[in-house]
Amino acid sequence: MVVDKIKKRETKNVNNKKSKIDIPIGKWVKCEACKEIIYKDFVRENLSICPNCGHYFRMHIGKRLELVIDEGTYKKFDLQIETTNPLGLEDYPKKLKALREKTGLEEAVACGTGKIKGEDVVICIMDSGFLMGSMGAVVGEKITYAIEQAIELKLPIIIFSVSGGARMQEGIISLMQMAKTSAALTKLDEAGLLYISVLTDPTYGGVTASFASLGDIILAEPGAMIGFAGQRVIEQTIGEQLPEGFQTAEFLLEHGFIDKIVERKDLKDTIHKLLILNKGGKT
Amino acid sequence: MKTEISAWEKVEIARNPNRKTALDYIENIFEDFIELHGDRGFRDDKAMVCGLARIENQNFTIIAEQKGRTTKENIERNFGMPNPESYRKAIRFMKQAEKFGRPVITFIDTKGAYPGIGAEERGQGEAIAKSMFEMAKLKVPVIAIVIGEGSSGGALAIAVANKVFMMENAIYSILSPEGYSSILWKDSSRYKEAAEKMKLTAKDLYDLNIIDKIIKEPKKITNENFKKITENIKKEIQSEIAKMSSLTKDEIVNDRYQKFRNIKCLKEIGEEENVIKK
Numbered sequence: 001m002v003v004d005k006i007k008k009r010e011t012k013n014v015n016n017k018k019s020k021i022d023i024p025i026g027k028w029v030k031c032e033a034c035k036e037i038i039y040k041d042f043v044r045e046n047l048s049i050c051p052n053c054g055h056y057f058r059m060h061i062g063k064r065l066e067l068v069i070d071e072g073t074y075k076k077f078d079l080q081i082e083t084t085n086p087l088g089l090e091d092y093p094k095k096l097k098a099l100r101e102k103t104g105l106e107e108a109v110a111c112g113t114g115k116i117k118g119e120d121v122v123i124c125i126m127d128s129g130f131l132m133g134s135m136g137a138v139v140g141e142k143i144t145y146a147i148e149q150a151i152e153l154k155l156p157i158i159i160f161s162v163s164g165g166a167r168m169q170e171g172i173i174s175l176m177q178m179a180k181t182s183a184a185l186t187k188l189d190e191a192g193l194l195y196i197s198v199l200t201d202p203t204y205g206g207v208t209a210s211f212a213s214l215g216d217i218i219l220a221e222p223g224a225m226i227g228f229a230g231q232r233v234i235e236q237t238i239g240e241q242l243p244e245g246f247q248t249a250e251f252l253l254e255h256g257f258i259d260k261i262v263e264r265k266d267l268k269d270t271i272h273k274l275l276i277l278n279k280g281g282k283t
Numbered sequence: 284m285k286t287e288i289s290a291w292e293k294v295e296i297a298r299n300p301n302r303k304t305a306l307d308y309i310e311n312i313f314e315d316f317i318e319l320h321g322d323r324g325f326r327d328d329k330a331m332v333c334g335l336a337r338i339e340n341q342n343f344t345i346i347a348e349q350k351g352r353t354t355k356e357n358i359e360r361n362f363g364m365p366n367p368e369s370y371r372k373a374i375r376f377m378k379q380a381e382k383f384g385r386p387v388i389t390f391i392d393t394k395g396a397y398p399g400i401g402a403e404e405r406g407q408g409e410a411i412a413k414s415m416f417e418m419a420k421l422k423v424p425v426i427a428i429v430i431g432e433g434s435s436g437g438a439l440a441i442a443v444a445n446k447v448f449m450m451e452n453a454i455y456s457i458l459s460p461e462g463y464s465s466i467l468w469k470d471s472s473r474y475k476e477a478a479e480k481m482k483l484t485a486k487d488l489y490d491l492n493i494i495d496k497i498i499k500e501p502k503k504i505t506n507e508n509f510k511k512i513t514e515n516i517k518k519e520i521q522s523e524i525a526k527m528s529s530l531t532k533d534e535i536v537n538d539r540y541q542k543f544r545n546i547k548c549l550k551e552i553g554e555e556e557n558v559i560k561k
Binding site: 080081082083084086087088089106137138141144166168169170171172173174175176177178179180182183184185186187190205206208209210211212213214227228229230233234237238242243246247251255256257 | 396397398399400402403404405406407408409411412413415416419420435436439440442443455456457458463466467480481482483488491493539540543544546547548549550551552553
């Protein structure tokens, strides 16, 4: 029910050729916020932020790693898994295979270890380019495995969320990943380890209602849309239009559900500072 | 298995406004039920009923999603769709159950957590996440019983249990068949087909190891046969609690943890059907 809101936003920029995420193919890109046509390299050099209006484009895993992890320090966990297609949908395995080939991603999340300004961390980064970052069994298992590795290695964990919610194609199995990841976080909590959850645009549904909301510290990017129910579902339920700014990161900050909004250029420094400040009583 | 009821028919049975609600079950299964109110933060949300009760000399904490039995009651109870304060009330009672060493019994019956402005303002996502988080670490036995509609995170929020029972004609799913067909196929008219595909029946979920026990029920529940049904549930609760009574607190937590940890339906990439699933 959450995905429809995101779908709606995506249809706005159909003239962006095929890819709606991050930077589309071709030399030019249209900003969905200010509608300006901008030279692609300018956006890329500007941390995937529109140089005209400051709108945040969605970031691929590779760009996100570049942004926060020290160069050459990322080591991904070796977990070669895929779904058994529990609902037996005919086209789902084919769709996954095609997506893997097209995006070069294994799934909607990448997990591993790396350094942030020299500090060791476990890092998970979701990608909206893979079935809208939806959580099926692979995403649930990889996040859970990453949490277990953080406990094993006694490291803090940082999860960058972007997701439409639980993945429809795997039905109840996707739903159960919410419980699985949340339960894994109880073990991290008992081990006294730090979890920083970073919410990026958009984070919805079963991801908001599980690990993304359970960080010791929850950060968000400016303007990111974050919520449980999708906006269209809410509008249909209550029969009225939603107020301006509803479900933005700023709205969540105001209502006390996130700790801080951090600009993309400051993310690495802020996370590093938080890692240092959370190292027990003394540094 | 005898006369087959289709998945869609089960959806209709589960949603029937005359179907027995959580309070009907509670009153028949337990003695001395006393409802206690409030999340101590915002208000008392009547979509969730919490309280204490006993079976013989065993005390329990009860947490239940409650639909209305009349239109008036349905309005009061928001048609069984909890707001965040419901889950925060549930958490309060879970923690008390642990403090006093009482097992927790939850009843699942909801179309989903309420999608409203206030619900979002008060952190619906956080409330559900925190409920699962707290439930996962409870040091007392937890049994969840899906009695009607178990839809989406709003249902799972109070279903992180050691044992999950499910009424034969109840449903438990990622969301409604209507929502599923509209999201996946962009066609909300294919809801019947979605219901068949989604594996939302007790039988399908038992085969997937999502639930542990199917509670038999006749096609139509009446006041007469309901006694027999609830008597059966009572016995099943007693039997499961007896089995868990030999476990230590850590074993109880671990038993529940492993149950959800092992929900995978995964295989190695490229492997044909060498399923790692439970």
